Amino acid sequence: MRSILFAAALGASLPVGAHANPFDLFGAGARAQAMGGAVAALSSDYMATFHNPAGLPFGRNEIGLGIVGSFNRTSILLSPRPSGYDPPAYGQRLNPRVDREDPDGVLGATVGLTLKLFDDDVAIGAAFFVPFDGFARMRTAFPDEQEQYFTNRLRFELVGDRAAGEVIALGLGYRLLPWFSMGMGLMVVPAARTINNVYTPNSTDPSTSLINVDIEQSARAALTAGLRVDPYDWLRIGAAFQDELFVGLEGYNQVQLRGDEDAEPIIQPLNVVRQYSPPRLSGSVALVAPNGLTGTVEGTWQGWSNYLDARAELAGFEDTYDWKLGVEYPVNPRTYFRGGVGWSPSPVPPQTGRTNYVDNDRVVLGLGAGRDFEVWGEELTVDLAIQLHALLVEETRKTVRADGDYPDCAEGVTELCDEVPDLAEDTPLQRAADTQGLQTGNPGFPGYTHGGYIMAASIDVKWRF
Amino acid sequence: MRRLLALALALGGCSSVERGEGLFPDLDAAAPDAAPPANDGGPRVDMGATGPLEDAAGQWLLWVEDRKCLEALGTSVENIIWSTYLVDIAEVSEDDLQVVLRQHVQLCGQELSPLVAGLRTVVPPAIPDSLESHYLSGFLLGREPGDAYFTAELVDLWGASDIAPTEALPSSVDDPRVEDTEGDDAPGVTFVVVNRNGEPACDVQVVQRTRLRFRGTVVGPDRIEGEVQSAVDKVVLAASSGLCSSDTELPPSEGQSRFVLRRAVGAAGGLDLDLDGSGAIDCGEVRDAEQLLMQAGTFPRATPDDGLCR
Numbered sequence: 034m035r036s037i038l039f040a041a042a043l044g045a046s047l048p049v050g051a052h053a054n055p056f057d058l059f060g061a062g063a064r065a066q067a068m069g070g071a072v073a074a075l076s077s078d079y080m081a082t083f084h085n086p087a088g089l090p091f092g093r094n095e096i097g098l099g100i101v102g103s104f105n106r107t108s109i110l111l112s113p114r115p116s117g118y119d120p121p122a123y124g125q126r127l128n129p130r131v132d133r134e135d136p137d138g139v140l141g142a143t144v145g146l147t148l149k150l151f152d153d154d155v156a157i158g159a160a161f162f163v164p165f166d167g168f169a170r171m172r173t174a175f176p177d178e179q180e181q182y183f184t185n186r187l188r189f190e191l192v193g194d195r196a197a198g199e200v201i202a203l204g205l206g207y208r209l210l211p212w213f214s215m216g217m218g219l220m221v222v223p224a225a226r227t228i229n230n231v232y233t234p235n236s237t238d239p240s241t242s243l244i245n246v247d248i249e250q251s252a253r254a255a256l257t258a259g260l261r262v263d264p265y266d267w268l269r270i271g272a273a274f275q276d277e278l279f280v281g282l283e284g285y286n287q288v289q290l291r292g293d294e295d296a297e298p299i300i301q302p303l304n305v306v307r308q309y310s311p312p313r314l315s316g317s318v319a320l321v322a323p324n325g326l327t328g329t330v331e332g333t334w335q336g337w338s339n340y341l342d343a344r345a346e347l348a349g350f351e352d353t354y355d356w357k358l359g360v361e362y363p364v365n366p367r368t369y370f371r372g373g374v375g376w377s378p379s380p381v382p383p384q385t386g387r388t389n390y391v392d393n394d395r396v397v398l399g400l401g402a403g404r405d406f407e408v409w410g411e412e413l414t415v416d417l418a419i420q421l422h423a424l425l426v427e428e429t430r431k432t433v434r435a436d437g438d439y440p441d442c443a444e445g446v447t448e449l450c451d452e453v454p455d456l457a458e459d460t461p462l463q464r465a466a467d468t469q470g471l472q473t474g475n476p477g478f479p480g481y482t483h484g485g486y487i488m489a490a491s492i493d494v495k496w497r498f
Numbered sequence: 499m500r501r502l503l504a505l506a507l508a509l510g511g512c513s514s515v516e517r518g519e520g521l522f523p524d525l526d527a528a529a530p531d532a533a534p535p536a537n538d539g540g541p542r543v544d545m546g547a548t549g550p551l552e553d554a555a556g557q558w559l560l561w562v563e564d565r566k567c568l569e570a571l572g573t574s575v576e577n578i579i580w581s582t583y584l585v586d587i588a589e590v591s592e593d594d595l596q597v598v599l600r601q602h603v604q605l606c607g608q609e610l611s612p613l614v615a616g617l618r619t620v621v622p623p624a625i626p627d628s629l630e631s632h633y634l635s636g637f638l639l640g641r642e643p644g645d646a647y648f649t650a651e652l653v654d655l656w657g658a659s660d661i662a663p664t665e666a667l668p669s670s671v672d673d674p675r676v677e678d679t680e681g682d683d684a685p686g687v688t689f690v691v692v693n694r695n696g697e698p699a700c701d702v703q704v705v706q707r708t709r710l711r712f713r714g715t716v717v718g719p720d721r722i723e724g725e726v727q728s729a730v731d732k733v734v735l736a737a738s739s740g741l742c743s744s745d746t747e748l749p750p751s752e753g754q755s756r757f758v759l760r761r762a763v764g765a766a767g768g769l770d771l772d773l774d775g776s777g778a779i780d781c782g783e784v785r786d787a788e789q790l791l792m793q794a795g796t797f798p799r800a801t802p803d804d805g806l807c808r
Contacts, residue, residue: 107515108515110515110516110517110518111517112517112518112519112520113517113519113520114520115520115522115523115524115525116524116525117524117525118522118525120695121695121696122694122695122696125694290740290741296739296740426514426515426516428518429518430518430520430521431520431521431522432521433521433522470525471522478520478522479520479521479522480518480519480520480521481518482515482516482517482518483515484515485515
């Protein structure tokens, strides 16, 4: 009953929150996407607020508008459930256990500007991403057998929703020397606190619950910082750091039941985390040939071991090192071709136990072009990019215990667990024979195969003045 | 090497996601659509024979569907009580007008329909196991199909003793008439309220009295069926949660309460629940055969209709 009330209350109390942002997944801006994201030593437009704010003074005053979209051709195909493992009433779940195929993509707009302050060596920048399909949206899911009572499906933990959340990147860059600059900034995402008071006049009919909602929207920010060194015309070095960042929903439901007034109100705490971006440190080196041909390599450490899942619990991920290579070639003084490749290993360890965090190693390919135009005496730049993320197919199989002795599902248990504890003798409610062995409705049981690809495309138009 | 191969396949667009196989073996040997097993000496059911009821003596199964309205926490829902009794019938006398039956009645089990949101009251088997059996007079006004059958009043008192059929039930655990019927160290009898998954939500201790009168007709040599007049009084002594301390009034719903009396040992066809071949059946055998009886539609259950209570 209480879970029913919780669901009713929660359903009425979640207008706030967010998916993740596309900058983390695809890179910020068409130029970065085309070059596989390897731009920490090159970025000098307003997207430097994300990649390396120290690059801002190397650019010009500008405003820009862009569109970024992706379509998702990823799949999670569930292995057939063997017979004899169903928990009680397994066939009566709200949703059947089904595959996840071709989840929604994302479509949204980027807006940004760079302004020089005081002189040519100080610049501020801002970049925004706003999805078209709804602002401040949040979806949560349990990573284990508890999800059987909800969607009863699996989902990609890091590449599904991560491309769909709004984000604001702010930065300030200061060029101390002609060849050295530093910068810092903030990445800002939404946050919220909610307290929901629920009174249920009829405990046997939760649809009659009376709900008062108290929601306070706020924001959560993470520090960004960077260095940019251009010691020679042909060499550029960049280093950038971003602290961890996530969208949070905190609060609680306070539930009163008619007929149970003598008891204290039921408190249902809410602590939801989405759009977790780990702390990351990037180092990048770019070489620029006299003809403008530029090649860059970038390595990024990401502290995924701090990853918090939707229930604000450490998921046990591992830190990773991403590698990216990018190239930019000016075919004439106003036109550029760009390409890039990246390798992004999954931080998720093999999911052979209780949880079903689905993620894949990814190969990233980028391709794009840019052209400068002169409009009313000012420079207008149009950049195009497409980016392919190939999720290398992987099969996950839950571990079979040779002794058949699976632990009971409880807090802290990480192995595949038994939802119906084995009874030694019959009770008034259960026959002992019905409880023996493993019973699980874990949607990831006995395994699943996952992979596919995500294709992103973007266009940016920037007016420099 | 495998990664390089996977990478090459991915880059070439040749890699596709194909469903895998888990490592867990099937535990149920029979396929889901397998035919039911042949009768190998287990319980047997059929739709019953036709013809007169030549001799009522023997063991019968009395199935009662009692439809009540439950007023709980501001709403009215229909709550159906399905009770299964084992009845030993002896013919005491017979004249031109009637056959007098002496019926030894033992409750074997009781189930209640779910309420809204899947909550359901469970009567643990320990309760019927600890109840005393009753003798109930019955009357047949003939042996042919369509001839009338009726009984005296069956009074089933749970959780207390020494209370007249129309006397008010005790409402305090300190009342000396209240007793721990099933020996669970709680006064009265203990019902458990479970959720949709069968997990306990709360429990309640009550004193309950059920009065039943049966009026029906002979259908065949192994079957009598008809209507039930019932009255149920209940007093809540204690509950682990306010959810369980529902009102005590259980007025009848507009749905028809009914009974079916089926011969339980197959002397004249019909059911044969004598699992151990002893020639007699007990409540354990009745409970073991319950699933089969349900599947065979021997006692088709009505679906609760809350609209009949509003």
